Amino acid sequence: MSTPADNAPAAHSAGAEESRPSLAALLLDPSFWADWASVVGLVGLVIVFGIAQPVFLSVANLQALLLAAAILVVLSIGQTFVIATSGIDLSLAAAVMLGAIILGLVNAAGYGIFIACVLAVLATSAVGFLNGLIITAGKIPDFVVTLGTLSGITGLGLILSGGEPTMVGSTFLLRLASGSFGPFGYPVWVAIAAVIVAHIALYHTRFGVHLLATGGQAESAGALGIRTNRVKIAAYTISGLCAGVAAILLVARIGSAEPQINTSLLLNSVAAVVLGGVSLFGGRASILGPAIGALMLTALVNGLTLLNVSAFYQPLAVGAIVVLAALIMRYQK
Amino acid sequence: MSAPHHIPAAEAIIACEGLSKHFGGIRAFTDVAFQARRGEVTAVIGDNGAGKSTLVRSLVGVHQPDAGDLFFDGQARPFANPDEARKAGIETVHQNLALIDELTVAQNLFLNREIVRRIGPFAFLDRKAMKREARSMLSRLSINVPSINQRVRRLSGGQRQAISICRAVGSGAKLVVMDEPTAALGVQETANVEALIRRLREQSVSVILVSHNFDQVRRLSDQIWVMRAGKMAATVRASETSGNELVALVTGAA
Numbered sequence A: 001m002s003t004p005a006d007n008a009p010a011a012h013s014a015g016a017e018e019s020r021p022s023l024a025a026l027l028l029d030p031s032f033w034a035d036w037a038s039v040v041g042l043v044g045l046v047i048v049f050g051i052a053q054p055v056f057l058s059v060a061n062l063q064a065l066l067l068a069a070a071i072l073v074v075l076s077i078g079q080t081f082v083i084a085t086s087g088i089d090l091s092l093a094a095a096v097m098l099g100a101i102i103l104g105l106v107n108a109a110g111y112g113i114f115i116a117c118v119l120a121v122l123a124t125s126a127v128g129f130l131n132g133l134i135i136t137a138g139k140i141p142d143f144v145v146t147l148g149t150l151s152g153i154t155g156l157g158l159i160l161s162g163g164e165p166t167m168v169g170s171t172f173l174l175r176l177a178s179g180s181f182g183p184f185g186y187p188v189w190v191a192i193a194a195v196i197v198a199h200i201a202l203y204h205t206r207f208g209v210h211l212l213a214t215g216g217q218a219e220s221a222g223a224l225g226i227r228t229n230r231v232k233i234a235a236y237t238i239s240g241l242c243a244g245v246a247a248i249l250l251v252a253r254i255g256s257a258e259p260q261i262n263t264s265l266l267l268n269s270v271a272a273v274v275l276g277g278v279s280l281f282g283g284r285a286s287i288l289g290p291a292i293g294a295l296m297l298t299a300l301v302n303g304l305t306l307l308n309v310s311a312f313y314q315p316l317a318v319g320a321i322v323v324l325a326a327l328i329m330r331y332q333k
Numbered sequence B: 001m002s003a004p005h006h007i008p009a010a011e012a013i014i015a016c017e018g019l020s021k022h023f024g025g026i027r028a029f030t031d032v033a034f035q036a037r038r039g040e041v042t043a044v045i046g047d048n049g050a051g052k053s054t055l056v057r058s059l060v061g062v063h064q065p066d067a068g069d070l071f072f073d074g075q076a077r078p079f080a081n082p083d084e085a086r087k088a089g090i091e092t093v094h095q096n097l098a099l100i101d102e103l104t105v106a107q108n109l110f111l112n113r114e115i116v117r118r119i120g121p122f123a124f125l126d127r128k129a130m131k132r133e134a135r136s137m138l139s140r141l142s143i144n145v146p147s148i149n150q151r152v153r154r155l156s157g158g159q160r161q162a163i164s165i166c167r168a169v170g171s172g173a174k175l176v177v178m179d180e181p182t183a184a185l186g187v188q189e190t191a192n193v194e195a196l197i198r199r200l201r202e203q204s205v206s207v208i209l210v211s212h213n214f215d216q217v218r219r220l221s222d223q224i225w226v227m228r229a230g231k232m233a234a235t236v237r238a239s240e241t242s243g244n245e246l247v248a249l250v251t252g253a254a
């Protein structure tokens, strides 16, 4: 389409307009650290843990770390889409539980693992859709609605399961959890695929721009004809979809569907998004940032475990890191 | 109920009759009849809170009027949302709803009108094309911004206003609606915007201009409509009025 001659003057003027600061100036600029908090944090943790406990850097441990991070990465992506619209999805971990229970029950009823997985994802997507619908149609704050669905689907999960875990003995899920392709296990590939698709959706589609516009200034976006309500509903539905994928990975990992909410998944998904430099006020987001944030949180837990630090200290460490990140974020450009 | 100056439907690019809009108990405006002639600059003046912005927003689909009829380009056309109005050929520079701070200049210029490239069932943004277009849109109107890749948050009020005007006039609309387009601008920028409005008029683009500046309104417009406390109080030809008469009409002293 464009000839080089077309682009040359533009590229030249753009280069002249945005002069590059020197490396030293960059390193002294707090907003640099804010934008790259998750990368800096991850590199820092890898160095510290690598020195303190060389096993941390072994191929086997790094593979295990990535495997353990896959679920959180997928959930952080869902949470990112919601937070980009200036919302928050507190029902995310509960949706994972609901998806897992539905997967288990449908499979136990003899419908086959494929249908069970599809129904689980449909159910969690429906939860997300419902969140978005109530928030936009009812004009109720995101926080309140998703807190409500958190409680509602916790109850629904208990009712459906009778409070009992369901064993899921499926060769498909077993292979999903333990098989690998190339250097990574299948769950890692699922997470990588999710990152790529989400990145393209956010940066290379109209939906992505409209999502950020809705999160930035919903009223202005609406005045330009963007259907902000639909965008919001779509964001929550994506969040639900991610919860469904995470539910499949979770059931594959532990071999059963537990009627229990892993609250640290919810907190860590928000933490990963914050670490990833995504504004909680909406309007600016990336996918790579939260994904690296999720890796960083997983590395933290992994490293502390290798150093024989009691599991009781892990939430404390995660909390400290998140608050620190939030403080650094204040210097974001 | 009839408009003060009834003009034949074919001459009106946009017209409304009996239009009302209330917000809960607050009446923004009631029973308003208004027309803008094709190819003319039509001004709307009135004191703060008279209902000008709400009227404009009700014309272009941002608000849904509670009652009344709306005609655009000879057809009965209530716009269910701003998207329909934009597709019909109306671009608006809103008073307070101009740009998205967190998006770049180029993204703002093409917001909800993005250029896409289709690959199978998917459509991907053609960012290169949009940046190229954005540069030429800005340079055609000699608008200076540091970079089109910059977030608009860091631009000055005047630059932001210039960009939202650029977005409205750069797309070949039939009707451009501007709600106080020079309110935030300096002398030079105001002169630029006024030149731009004249150029639109030369290109037979219809313009609706909301302004508090009576001199500006008399310089630029063909017809002036006066709102007072939620009513359409009067309408006069710009060539047949004086600044004193406009003041009297706005304050209700006439």
Ligand SMILES: Nc1ncnc2c1ncn2[C@@H]1O[C@H](COP(=O)(O)OP(=O)(O)OP(=O)(O)O)[C@@H](O)[C@H]1O
Pocket (backbone or CB within 6 Å): B023, B026, B027, B028, B046, B047, B048, B049, B050, B051, B052, B053, B054, B055, B095
């Ligand atoms: N979204 C809204 N909700 C409630 N009331 C509103 C809303 N928008 C406008 N109003 C009210 O409607 C009335 C008319 O407001 P409007 O903004 O149309 O005035 P205006 O003529 O544009 O004034 P200005 O010259 O200050 O821009 C005001 O009393 C205002 O408070």
Ligand SMILES: [Mg+2]
Pocket (backbone or CB within 6 Å): B052, B053, B054, B095, B179
């Ligand atoms: Mg106004």
